[in-house]
Amino acid sequence: MSHQPHSLIVHQHLYQPPREDPWLEVVQTEPSAAPEHDWNTRINRECYARLAKAEAFRRDARAAARDPDARAGISRVVNLYAWCSFDVGATLCEWLDNEAPDTLRAMQQGDAASVKRWGHGNAIAAPYHHVILPLASPRERRTEIRWGLRDFRRRFGRDAEGIWLPECAADEDTLDAVAAEGVQFTILAPYQVQGHNGSGMPVRWRGASGRTLTIVPYDGSLAGDVAFGGLLRNAEALAHRFTPYRDAMLTSPRCTTLATDGETFGHHHKAGDSTLLEALALIAHVPGTRITNAAALVAQHPPTEEIRLVSPSAWSCAHGVERWRSNCGCRLDGSKPLLQQWRGPLRHALERLAAHANEVYEREGSALFRDDPWEVRDAYGDVVARDGEALATFARAQLREGSNDQQLQRARELLELQRATLRLFTSCAWFFDEVDRIEVRQVLRYAARCLELGGAAARMTPDFVQWLSAATSGIPGASSASDVFVREALPHRDQALCVAAAAMACAATGTPVSRLATFDVETSGDASLWQVRVTHRRTGTTAGFTGTVAGDSTALVVRLHNTAHGDGAWEEVRPHEFPETAARALLTQSRAEDSALLAPV
Structure with missing residues (x-):
């Protein structure tokens, strides 16, 4: 028997929803994030910035005998973005650009270092907004993927080989849309694919169109123990789980992939970044195990095994993708009653608003733009993260010959109308247990911005308020989405x-x-x-x-x-x-x- 290598991949999904005020484009104070100004700032301090300068500690053997968590002085500082696969949401990048550029630079430097080391980068792309792609229309799905790929190219200076799907939510149409854009692979939970041999090695999905996409299944048990168990309290225990074949003579390649939210390492679990670094250091020289990234693994081991996709499915819902449109039973606090029936009416109200916004955009855009307005929207992804003259230059280039300044301004408003419309479906608005939360308030603020930019605020607002009234938990006296919209989303002053x-x-x-x-x-x-x-x-x-x-x-x-x-x-x-x-x-x-x-x- 030949000793086949075992690969280890640690993938971090780094994401924060857009928190900016839709009119001012800045994040306002969020009291729940105290002592920081807002949640982006707090999570960057607790996690993202720490991952760029993770600290490993010297072990004191005598102290460790008494306390496995004992640590001595710092022995090394490492940029974990150079050693871990990761995706970083475009809306988070927008914020990092302005508020924490050193963190974003560390991500870019880590990706560049991994390209040099393995020939393939640690960073993979993500759709621009964190939307549940199986619930999006084909047109919205395509735009989100294209915007995400364009933003990735601008920030990392190369085309993305892989893409992370928000909540790992996938169906046949979603994988086909990803493959159509030239993406090579994605990472999914093991229970989302059927027919694989459990080795953790890349497998192939083939769609009805004939397009194929490589899938790297992650280790579900390992992910659960890292995210929700105590595995990040002990580097030796984590290193042991990272090397399940330490004493085995393998007859074929194996891969262990840990995929979890990046916020796990430092925000959800204090010092989790240090534990991760120490675990990686412990296995760095373990014979037969190599640390790599998903892109390098796929390049070295092209899939030979075809699988069937569980469609639709997601990593955080046992009912497909129902968590984002119905009272399926999935909730953050299992002790709370099943009172998430507000999810369906909230999505329905936003879908009606989006349909109106899209009708306005198509009708007015067809008269203003030289090309198909939906192709113009896709191209907007090249500049959407910028402002000022860059946006004006883009819009001007799309206009019909002879257009005036008034038409230029309306074109810019229409493109921003589409940006606000896409943001309506940010997944976190449905993820949690109550409708009266900061995440719902934020998408409703985008709804108010849609009404304004679409030119129908006065006429449609009463109808929209009525549509939202059904989005309630049913508890007497509890707020509905309508209450949240009127109280906290509608601007009360210009x-x-x-x-x-x-x-x-x-x-x-x-x-x-x-x-x-x-x-x-x-x-x-x-x-x-x-x-x-x-x-x-x-x-x-x-x-x-x-x-x-x-x-x-x-x-x-x-x-x-x-x-x-x-x-x-x-x-x-x-x-x-x-x-x-x-x-x-x-x-x-x-x-x-x-x-x-x-x-x-």
Whole structure:
């Protein structure tokens, strides 16, 4: 018998939903993430940044005899993105670009290092938004895959060989759509494929169209023990599970693949990144076991075995994909009653809104764009993560010859309408147990943005509120999705007006600004009368305001009105309604003034 190699792959699914305010394009304070400003910031500190600088500890043999978890001093610091397969959601990348570029750079450097080491990169792509692809229409499914592949190419400088499917949700049409875009493989749970021999080696799916896709099955038992058991408390135990064939003479290749949420390592399990690194270090020189990534494995061992897909299926629902459209019984807290009947009506309401948004986009886009509007939407994936002139340049290039500035602005609004529409179906809105949660509120804010950009806010909002009213747990007095929408999603003030008021306040208190959130601002005037022009960097919409500022930095009142409305009513805006970016600038200015007052003469 020949000693065949055993491969080990650790795959981390790194993802956060888009948390940005749909009008301001910044993440507002999330009190539940305290002591951090928001959940992205907190999880980056606890997990993503740590994975870039994971620390391994020297073992003290005497202490370890008393306490298996005992650790001594740091012995090495390693970028685990160079040693672990991973996907990183595009919406998380958008945030990392602006708020934690060092973390994103470490991911890119880790991928580059793995290409150099193994000839294939650790990073694989993901659909742009974390949507359940089997529940998406063929057109939406194609756009999500194409946007994800385009974003991956821009960030990692190469074409993606593999793709991660959100929640591992798959059906025949989804795998066919992935294969149609030239992707070579995906990673699925072992119970999603039938007919494989359990070796963990790549297998082949073949669709009705004749297209094929390679599947790398992960180890379900190992994933469960890492994510929900205590395996991340002991590096030796983890290393033992990583090498199940340590003493075996293998007659054919084997692979152990751990696939789990990247947040497991440091966020869900404190110091999980260090435990992972120590376990990998322990097996680095184990004879017959090699650490690799999925792309390298597939290249070295092309599949010879064909399987059948369990269709539809997902890694976090025992009922196919029902968790994201029905009260199937899957819930985060098993002690809670089966009261998730709100899931179906919520999806139905959003699907009706999306159908309307798509009709508006197709009708108006066909008149504005040179090419098919849906092909234009797919191409928008090249620039969707950017703003300002890049978006204007893209939209301008799509317009029919002779188009004017007004048509350019509407084209930009239509493309943003589609971006908001795709975001409606972010999967986390259905994953948890209650409808009155931050995840549902966020998709409903995208719904409000859709209504506005589609030009039907006044006409359709009452109907949409009615559609949402059925999305409730049924408990007397409990909030429905309709309540959440009216209370927390609908904007109660024009955000452009609030930005203009904040710009006036900043100028009046000696802190002039040229940009607030995603608005460019131009301020002129003096203490008697201020003029502000605000321009949204994504849509190009502009508005002019005139106003006055009274009070000091601790008790400001701004009175202003939109100059386009002529003699329209003046409105009062106070600091609590300013965008956070302006509030922080004013707070900094206020503290500076206090310090000046306290300084010795």
